[in-house]
Amino acid sequence: MSDPSEIEALFTRADGQFLFARWGRPIVPIVFGVEDSTISVFKGAIESVVALADHKMAEHDPELGANLMVFFLREWDELTDTPNLDRLIPDVAPLVERLKQAQANQYRSFRFDEEGGIKAAFVFIRMDDAMAQASADTIALSQIVQTILLWSDTAFQNASPLAVLQDDGPAVLKPDIAEVIRASYDPVLPVAATDPSHALRIFARMGQTQ
Structure with a gap:
């Protein structure tokens, strides 16, 4: 994830509401x-x-x-x-x-x-x-x-959170999604949020865990 807006999109529902929960x-x-x-x-x-x-x-x-x-x-x-x-x-x-x-x-x-x-x-x-x-x-x-996590209802419509690295190989979690999950469970962050600025806080924690 190179920009907080990408994280915000993962938790913004089809009706435009930002809703995060872990x-x-x-x-x-x-x-x-x-x-x-x-x-x-x-x-x-x-x-x-x-x-x-x-x-x-x-x-x-x-x-x-x-x-x-x-x-x-x-x-x-x-x-x-x-x-x-x-x-x-x-x-x-x-x-x-x-x-x-x-x-x-x-x-x-x-x-x-x-x-x-x-x-x-x-x-x-x-x-x-x-x-x-x-x-x-x-x-x-x-x-x-x-x-x-409570992802958006549209989060993975166009792209799976998993990837297959080789033919007939096992699926693995994409590194950027893994980072979002890890950062979202930082104990400093609340368990739920409705303000899109929460995406900035997740993004900041990703930077600290990389």
Whole structure:
């Protein structure tokens, strides 16, 4: 990132609102709908990104039990058949219709604490043809990178936060995105911000960590 405006764009939503948030509590993940081997891959990716941010993980969240829930699905209709999911995701039925119409293969929903920090995230992954062609490592890293911060809803529409350095090689986190994550978790900075000047503060911390 050569300019603070690039960081500002990563947290400026389609409606023009600047909205930044990071996790305000240790992350406690749980993964549904896949084999144990894939769960291990996911937890490994989460551990690596949490370590990058110098944040923390835990075995139990006192309020929620698990606060990062990842669901793998074959079809979006499975959401409406999941017991008690409406307690986590309001208006599930209309959401399912929107996701089907958009032919989406992923969806993330966040919950926030009193300070505006992330206290929970729910990640839904529909295994369509595009997802099926990606490796478990790539899916896991992509999802946790997009969940470790509240990025703009347009942040990665045109460019993935990951890069593949060689054919058939593993995907890796782009260095500039890694720097944004690391700087965003500097303890000097607040867990949430709505003023675009926060991008300047992140940029300044990037300079100190390079």
